[in-house]
Amino acid sequence: MAIEQSVLQELKTQLEANKLTLEQELGRIANPTGTPGEYETRFEDFGREEGDSETETEQYVDNIAVENTLEQKLQDIIEALERMEAGTYGKCEVCGADIALDRLQAYPSAKICMNHN
Numbered sequence: 001m002a003i004e005q006s007v008l009q010e011l012k013t014q015l016e017a018n019k020l021t022l023e024q025e026l027g028r029i030a031n032p033t034g035t036p037g038e039y040e041t042r043f044e045d046f047g048r049e050e051g052d053s054e055t056e057t058e059q060y061v062d063n064i065a066v067e068n069t070l071e072q073k074l075q076d077i078i079e080a081l082e083r084m085e086a087g088t089y090g091k092c093e094v095c096g097a098d099i100a101l102d103r104l105q106a107y108p109s110a111k112i113c114m115n116h117n
Contacts, residue, residue: 003090003101011108012084015077018108022074029063037074041067076109092116 003011026032030039041063043056083089090099092113099113 003104007101007105008084008089011089011104012081015080015084015108019074019077019081022070022077026067026070026074030067037071037078039067039071073109076111079111080109 026039030041032038033040041060043060080089083091090101090104091097092099092115093111094116095113097113097115099110103110103114
């Protein structure tokens, strides 16, 4: 199945918009490392009052979990855009079969078909 160019462009536009949103969300809690899609969680300094250290640590731990989740989603999008450029987008990485268009439209960074989900 070849994906129509207009549909492919719509999916690319959706991926790019999602990429921008994730980068903005990551920018609120982390700094880019210089490697595309990789961030380092910031440790916020809330002050020197009693309890501030615990609050800082708790916030940092929470942000690491959020960063990891957002970073994985961002990596998936970056890889999907790379597959588009390489001409392999829409192919299951496990079996090589076409990924259903409705799956790609619902989840444009899908790497595998529903048989391997």
